[in-house]
Amino acid sequence: MKTAVIGASGYAGGELLRLLAVHPHFEVTAISAHSNAGELVTSVHPHLTTHTGDKFLSISEIDFSEIELVFIALPHGESASIINLIPASTKIVDLGADYRLENAAAWEKYYGGTYAGAWVYGLPEILGQRDKIKAVNRVANPGCYPTAIALGASPAVDFIDLNDLVVVAATGTTGAGRTAKIHLIASEVMNSLTSYKFGGVHQHTPEMEQTLSNISGRKTNILFTPILAPMPRGILATITAKLTKAMTTEQAHAIFSQAYANEYFIDVLPIGQLPKTGSVTGSNKVQMQVAVDEHTNRLVVSVAIDNLGKGAASQAIQNANIITGFHEGSGLSTDGLGV
Numbered sequence: 001m002k003t004a005v006i007g008a009s010g011y012a013g014g015e016l017l018r019l020l021a022v023h024p025h026f027e028v029t030a031i032s033a034h035s036n037a038g039e040l041v042t043s044v045h046p047h048l049t050t051h052t053g054d055k056f057l058s059i060s061e062i063d064f065s066e067i068e069l070v071f072i073a074l075p076h077g078e079s080a081s082i083i084n085l086i087p088a089s090t091k092i093v094d095l096g097a098d099y100r101l102e103n104a105a106a107w108e109k110y111y112g113g114t115y116a117g118a119w120v121y122g123l124p125e126i127l128g129q130r131d132k133i134k135a136v137n138r139v140a141n142p143g144c145y146p147t148a149i150a151l152g153a154s155p156a157v158d159f160i161d162l163n164d165l166v167v168v169a170a171t172g173t174t175g176a177g178r179t180a181k182i183h184l185i186a187s188e189v190m191n192s193l194t195s196y197k198f199g200g201v202h203q204h205t206p207e208m209e210q211t212l213s214n215i216s217g218r219k220t221n222i223l224f225t226p227i228l229a230p231m232p233r234g235i236l237a238t239i240t241a242k243l244t245k246a247m248t249t250e251q252a253h254a255i256f257s258q259a260y261a262n263e264y265f266i267d268v269l270p271i272g273q274l275p276k277t278g279s280v281t282g283s284n285k286v287q288m289q290v291a292v293d294e295h296t297n298r299l300v301v302s303v304a305i306d307n308l309g310k311g312a313a314s315q316a317i318q319n320a321n322i323i324t325g326f327h328e329g330s331g332l333s334t335d336g337l338g339v
Contacts, residue, residue: 023331144311234277275304
Protein backbone atom coordinates (compact mmCIF):
# COMPACT_ATOMS: atom_id res chain seq x y z
CA MET A 1 0.00 0.00 0.00
CA LYS A 2 1.33 3.43 -0.92
CA THR A 3 1.93 5.20 2.37
CA ALA A 4 2.63 8.77 3.46
CA VAL A 5 4.22 9.90 6.72
CA ILE A 6 3.32 13.49 7.62
CA GLY A 7 5.49 15.17 10.25
CA ALA A 8 8.37 12.79 9.64
CA SER A 9 11.14 15.00 11.04
CA GLY A 10 10.15 14.37 14.69
CA TYR A 11 11.12 11.45 16.88
CA ALA A 12 7.84 9.58 16.35
CA GLY A 13 8.00 10.29 12.61
CA GLY A 14 11.54 8.96 12.42
CA GLU A 15 10.53 5.84 14.31
CA LEU A 16 7.65 5.32 11.87
CA LEU A 17 10.08 5.49 8.95
CA ARG A 18 12.46 3.03 10.62
CA LEU A 19 9.72 0.49 11.27
CA LEU A 20 7.96 0.94 7.92
CA ALA A 21 11.22 0.30 6.05
CA VAL A 22 10.80 -3.42 6.75
CA HIS A 23 7.01 -3.62 6.71
CA PRO A 24 5.82 -6.31 4.27
CA HIS A 25 2.70 -4.43 3.10
CA PHE A 26 3.26 -0.67 3.50
CA GLU A 27 5.55 1.18 1.07
CA VAL A 28 6.47 4.74 2.06
CA THR A 29 6.17 6.86 -1.07
CA ALA A 30 5.78 10.33 0.48
CA ILE A 31 7.67 11.78 3.45
CA SER A 32 6.60 15.21 4.64
CA ALA A 33 8.07 17.67 7.12
CA HIS A 34 6.96 21.20 6.35
CA SER A 35 9.75 23.11 8.09
CA ASN A 36 12.35 20.73 6.63
CA ALA A 37 10.86 20.52 3.13
CA GLY A 38 13.59 20.09 0.53
CA GLU A 39 16.12 18.71 3.01
CA LEU A 40 17.44 15.15 2.87
CA VAL A 41 15.75 12.75 5.26
CA THR A 42 19.18 11.55 6.41
CA SER A 43 20.17 15.10 7.36
CA VAL A 44 17.61 14.86 10.17
CA HIS A 45 17.62 11.09 10.71
CA PRO A 46 21.16 9.94 9.81
CA HIS A 47 20.40 6.39 10.93
CA LEU A 48 17.72 5.96 8.25
CA THR A 49 20.05 4.96 5.43
CA THR A 50 17.12 3.18 3.77
CA HIS A 51 16.01 6.67 2.76
CA THR A 52 19.38 7.85 1.43
CA GLY A 53 18.68 10.41 -1.30
CA ASP A 54 15.04 10.93 -0.27
CA LYS A 55 13.92 14.44 0.59
CA PHE A 56 11.20 15.78 2.82
CA LEU A 57 8.21 17.14 0.89
CA SER A 58 5.84 19.90 1.83
CA ILE A 59 2.26 18.72 2.26
CA SER A 60 1.25 20.64 -0.89
CA GLU A 61 3.63 18.48 -2.93
CA ILE A 62 1.86 15.23 -2.05
CA ASP A 63 -0.75 13.85 -4.41
CA PHE A 64 -3.06 12.22 -1.87
CA SER A 65 -5.15 10.65 -4.63
CA GLU A 66 -2.28 8.17 -5.04
CA ILE A 67 -1.89 7.48 -1.31
CA GLU A 68 -3.77 4.63 0.39
CA LEU A 69 -2.56 5.05 3.98
CA VAL A 70 -1.46 8.15 5.90
CA PHE A 71 0.32 8.44 9.24
CA ILE A 72 0.12 11.92 10.76
CA ALA A 73 2.77 12.72 13.37
CA LEU A 74 2.25 16.46 13.72
CA PRO A 75 2.24 18.49 16.96
CA HIS A 76 -1.06 18.55 18.82
CA GLY A 77 -3.61 20.81 17.21
CA GLU A 78 -2.20 20.62 13.68
CA SER A 79 -3.66 17.37 12.30
CA ALA A 80 -7.16 18.77 11.89
CA SER A 81 -5.87 21.55 9.64
CA ILE A 82 -4.79 19.11 6.91
CA ILE A 83 -7.54 16.48 7.07
CA ASN A 84 -9.56 18.14 4.31
CA LEU A 85 -6.63 17.57 1.93
CA ILE A 86 -6.97 13.80 2.27
CA PRO A 87 -9.75 11.84 0.48
CA ALA A 88 -12.40 10.36 2.77
CA SER A 89 -11.58 6.85 1.52
CA THR A 90 -7.92 7.08 2.56
CA LYS A 91 -7.00 5.28 5.75
CA ILE A 92 -5.44 7.50 8.43
CA VAL A 93 -3.76 6.93 11.77
CA ASP A 94 -3.24 10.20 13.66
CA LEU A 95 -0.50 10.12 16.30
CA GLY A 96 -1.48 13.56 17.64
CA ALA A 97 -4.13 14.37 20.22
CA ASP A 98 -6.56 16.14 17.86
CA TYR A 99 -9.14 13.34 17.67
CA ARG A 100 -8.65 11.52 20.98
CA LEU A 101 -10.97 13.43 23.30
CA GLU A 102 -14.75 13.02 23.23
CA ASN A 103 -15.37 16.13 25.32
CA ALA A 104 -14.91 19.55 23.71
CA ALA A 105 -14.54 21.28 27.08
CA ALA A 106 -11.67 18.96 28.03
CA TRP A 107 -9.91 19.76 24.75
CA GLU A 108 -10.28 23.49 25.31
CA LYS A 109 -9.05 23.22 28.91
CA TYR A 110 -5.96 21.10 28.29
CA TYR A 111 -5.01 21.96 24.69
CA GLY A 112 -6.90 25.06 23.61
CA GLY A 113 -7.94 26.00 20.10
CA THR A 114 -10.77 24.61 17.99
CA TYR A 115 -12.15 21.20 18.93
CA ALA A 116 -11.96 18.83 15.92
CA GLY A 117 -14.12 15.95 17.19
CA ALA A 118 -13.31 12.36 18.08
CA TRP A 119 -12.25 9.30 16.08
CA VAL A 120 -12.22 5.67 17.23
CA TYR A 121 -9.58 5.31 19.94
CA GLY A 122 -6.74 3.05 18.82
CA LEU A 123 -5.96 0.91 21.85
CA PRO A 124 -6.72 -2.61 20.52
CA GLU A 125 -6.08 -4.49 23.76
CA ILE A 126 -8.95 -2.73 25.55
CA LEU A 127 -12.04 -4.94 25.66
CA GLY A 128 -14.14 -4.47 22.51
CA GLN A 129 -11.91 -1.81 20.96
CA ARG A 130 -10.28 -4.01 18.33
CA ASP A 131 -13.61 -4.58 16.55
CA LYS A 132 -14.32 -0.84 16.56
CA ILE A 133 -10.92 -0.17 14.97
CA LYS A 134 -11.53 -2.79 12.28
CA ALA A 135 -14.74 -1.05 11.23
CA VAL A 136 -13.28 2.41 10.46
CA ASN A 137 -10.79 4.15 8.17
CA ARG A 138 -9.55 6.74 10.66
CA VAL A 139 -8.05 6.04 14.07
CA ALA A 140 -6.82 8.28 16.88
CA ASN A 141 -3.58 6.75 18.16
CA PRO A 142 -3.39 6.98 21.98
CA GLY A 143 -0.85 9.05 23.86
CA CYS A 144 2.15 7.35 25.42
CA TYR A 145 1.22 7.82 29.08
CA PRO A 146 -2.47 6.93 28.49
CA THR A 147 -1.42 3.70 26.76
CA ALA A 148 0.59 2.58 29.78
CA ILE A 149 -1.99 3.70 32.37
CA ALA A 150 -5.10 2.38 30.58
CA LEU A 151 -3.54 -1.03 29.96
CA GLY A 152 -2.23 -1.16 33.51
CA ALA A 153 -5.56 -0.27 35.15
CA SER A 154 -8.27 -1.70 32.89
CA PRO A 155 -8.19 -5.32 34.15
CA ALA A 156 -8.83 -4.00 37.67
CA VAL A 157 -11.77 -1.62 37.09
CA ASP A 158 -14.22 -4.03 38.78
CA PHE A 159 -12.34 -4.11 42.09
CA ILE A 160 -10.68 -0.71 42.54
CA ASP A 161 -11.94 2.76 43.48
CA LEU A 162 -11.68 4.75 40.23
CA ASN A 163 -12.20 7.99 42.16
CA ASP A 164 -8.85 7.43 43.88
CA LEU A 165 -6.40 6.49 41.15
CA VAL A 166 -2.83 7.71 41.67
CA VAL A 167 -0.23 7.49 38.90
CA VAL A 168 3.45 8.39 38.98
CA ALA A 169 5.25 7.80 35.69
CA ALA A 170 8.74 8.53 34.40
CA THR A 171 9.51 9.09 30.74
CA GLY A 172 12.52 9.66 28.53
CA THR A 173 13.31 13.00 26.94
CA THR A 174 11.93 12.06 23.50
CA GLY A 175 8.48 12.35 25.05
CA ALA A 176 8.91 16.12 24.98
CA GLY A 177 9.45 16.20 21.22
CA ARG A 178 12.42 17.30 19.14
CA THR A 179 12.19 21.07 19.52
CA ALA A 180 15.30 22.39 21.26
CA LYS A 181 14.62 23.32 24.90
CA ILE A 182 17.19 24.30 27.52
CA HIS A 183 15.78 22.00 30.20
CA LEU A 184 16.14 19.00 27.86
CA ILE A 185 19.80 19.37 26.90
CA ALA A 186 22.13 16.67 28.24
CA SER A 187 23.83 18.94 30.79
CA GLU A 188 20.45 19.63 32.41
CA VAL A 189 18.97 16.12 32.22
CA MET A 190 21.84 13.74 32.98
CA ASN A 191 22.10 12.47 36.58
CA SER A 192 18.87 14.21 37.54
CA LEU A 193 15.15 13.53 37.91
CA THR A 194 12.44 16.17 37.98
CA SER A 195 8.66 16.25 37.98
CA TYR A 196 6.89 18.45 35.44
CA LYS A 197 3.36 19.67 34.76
CA PHE A 198 2.91 19.07 38.47
CA GLY A 199 -0.47 19.17 40.23
CA GLY A 200 -2.87 17.56 37.78
CA VAL A 201 -2.35 19.82 34.76
CA HIS A 202 -0.83 17.34 32.30
CA GLN A 203 -2.76 17.19 29.02
CA HIS A 204 -2.97 13.39 29.05
CA THR A 205 -5.09 13.35 32.21
CA PRO A 206 -8.50 13.69 30.47
CA GLU A 207 -7.54 11.03 27.93
CA MET A 208 -6.70 8.54 30.68
CA GLU A 209 -9.87 9.34 32.61
CA GLN A 210 -12.01 9.09 29.47
CA THR A 211 -10.61 5.68 28.53
CA LEU A 212 -11.08 4.13 31.95
CA SER A 213 -14.55 5.68 32.34
CA ASN A 214 -15.60 4.20 29.00
CA ILE A 215 -14.33 0.78 30.06
CA SER A 216 -15.91 0.80 33.51
CA GLY A 217 -19.03 2.91 32.94
CA ARG A 218 -18.01 4.91 36.02
CA LYS A 219 -16.48 8.33 36.55
CA THR A 220 -12.71 8.18 36.93
CA ASN A 221 -10.45 10.67 38.71
CA ILE A 222 -6.69 10.37 38.28
CA LEU A 223 -3.94 12.20 40.15
CA PHE A 224 -1.09 12.07 37.65
CA THR A 225 2.51 13.09 38.28
CA PRO A 226 4.90 12.78 35.33
CA ILE A 227 8.67 12.63 35.82
CA LEU A 228 11.41 13.43 33.33
CA ALA A 229 14.06 10.70 33.47
CA PRO A 230 17.67 10.94 32.21
CA MET A 231 17.18 8.53 29.29
CA PRO A 232 16.13 9.04 25.66
CA ARG A 233 13.10 6.77 25.54
CA GLY A 234 10.82 4.60 27.65
CA ILE A 235 8.04 4.94 30.23
CA LEU A 236 7.83 3.29 33.64
CA ALA A 237 4.44 3.92 35.25
CA THR A 238 3.32 3.04 38.77
CA ILE A 239 -0.45 2.92 39.28
CA THR A 240 -2.04 2.59 42.72
CA ALA A 241 -5.70 2.38 43.67
CA LYS A 242 -7.79 1.54 46.73
CA LEU A 243 -9.25 -1.96 46.58
CA THR A 244 -13.03 -2.29 46.85
CA LYS A 245 -12.95 -6.02 47.58
CA ALA A 246 -10.54 -8.34 49.36
CA MET A 247 -7.75 -9.43 47.04
CA THR A 248 -4.36 -11.13 47.31
CA THR A 249 -1.40 -10.54 45.03
CA GLU A 250 -1.87 -14.01 43.59
CA GLN A 251 -5.54 -13.36 42.81
CA ALA A 252 -4.83 -9.98 41.21
CA HIS A 253 -2.00 -11.47 39.18
CA ALA A 254 -4.28 -14.25 37.93
CA ILE A 255 -6.92 -11.70 36.83
CA PHE A 256 -4.36 -9.66 34.90
CA SER A 257 -2.81 -12.77 33.36
CA GLN A 258 -6.21 -13.97 32.17
CA ALA A 259 -7.14 -10.54 30.81
CA TYR A 260 -4.07 -10.45 28.57
CA ALA A 261 -3.61 -14.16 27.93
CA ASN A 262 -4.25 -13.76 24.19
CA GLU A 263 -2.47 -10.43 23.71
CA TYR A 264 1.00 -11.17 22.35
CA PHE A 265 2.18 -7.58 22.77
CA ILE A 266 1.45 -7.60 26.53
CA ASP A 267 3.46 -9.62 29.04
CA VAL A 268 2.19 -9.97 32.60
CA LEU A 269 5.46 -11.03 34.16
CA PRO A 270 5.82 -13.90 36.64
CA ILE A 271 5.37 -12.84 40.26
CA GLY A 272 8.64 -11.45 41.56
CA GLN A 273 9.86 -10.17 38.19
CA LEU A 274 9.54 -6.44 37.54
CA PRO A 275 9.17 -4.48 34.26
CA LYS A 276 12.20 -2.68 32.81
CA THR A 277 12.14 0.03 30.18
CA GLY A 278 15.23 -1.46 28.51
CA SER A 279 13.39 -4.72 27.96
CA VAL A 280 10.82 -3.07 25.68
CA THR A 281 13.00 -0.49 23.88
CA GLY A 282 12.46 -0.60 20.12
CA SER A 283 9.45 -2.91 20.38
CA ASN A 284 5.66 -2.80 20.58
CA LYS A 285 5.77 -4.72 23.85
CA VAL A 286 4.18 -3.91 27.20
CA GLN A 287 5.56 -5.40 30.39
CA MET A 288 3.58 -5.26 33.62
CA GLN A 289 3.52 -6.58 37.15
CA VAL A 290 0.79 -6.40 39.78
CA ALA A 291 0.76 -6.66 43.57
CA VAL A 292 -1.51 -5.99 46.54
CA ASP A 293 -0.15 -3.80 49.33
CA GLU A 294 -2.03 -5.28 52.30
CA HIS A 295 -0.79 -2.53 54.62
CA THR A 296 -2.66 0.20 52.70
CA ASN A 297 -5.24 -2.06 50.98
CA ARG A 298 -4.13 -0.77 47.58
CA LEU A 299 -3.49 -2.41 44.24
CA VAL A 300 -0.09 -1.56 42.76
CA VAL A 301 0.63 -2.00 39.04
CA SER A 302 3.97 -1.38 37.33
CA VAL A 303 4.00 -0.91 33.55
CA ALA A 304 6.88 -0.42 31.10
CA ILE A 305 6.55 0.62 27.46
CA ASP A 306 8.69 2.35 24.85
CA ASN A 307 7.12 5.81 24.48
CA LEU A 308 8.17 5.89 20.81
CA GLY A 309 7.04 2.30 20.26
CA LYS A 310 3.81 1.13 21.88
CA GLY A 311 3.38 4.73 23.00
CA ALA A 312 3.52 6.12 19.45
CA ALA A 313 4.94 4.68 16.21
CA SER A 314 4.67 0.92 16.60
CA GLN A 315 1.15 1.20 18.04
CA ALA A 316 0.24 3.38 15.05
CA ILE A 317 1.45 0.61 12.74
CA GLN A 318 -0.48 -1.95 14.80
CA ASN A 319 -3.62 0.14 14.25
CA ALA A 320 -2.83 0.52 10.55
CA ASN A 321 -2.47 -3.25 10.25
CA ILE A 322 -5.92 -3.66 11.78
CA ILE A 323 -7.74 -1.12 9.60
CA THR A 324 -6.12 -2.47 6.45
CA GLY A 325 -6.87 -6.11 7.26
CA PHE A 326 -3.29 -7.32 7.62
CA HIS A 327 -1.93 -9.38 10.49
CA GLU A 328 -1.83 -7.16 13.56
CA GLY A 329 1.85 -7.82 14.19
CA SER A 330 3.05 -7.26 10.63
CA GLY A 331 6.35 -5.40 10.62
CA LEU A 332 6.51 -5.15 14.43
CA SER A 333 9.00 -6.55 16.91
CA THR A 334 7.83 -8.40 19.99
CA ASP A 335 11.29 -8.34 21.59
CA GLY A 336 12.99 -5.27 22.99
CA LEU A 337 16.69 -4.50 22.79
CA GLY A 338 17.29 -5.39 26.43
CA VAL A 339 20.03 -2.82 27.06
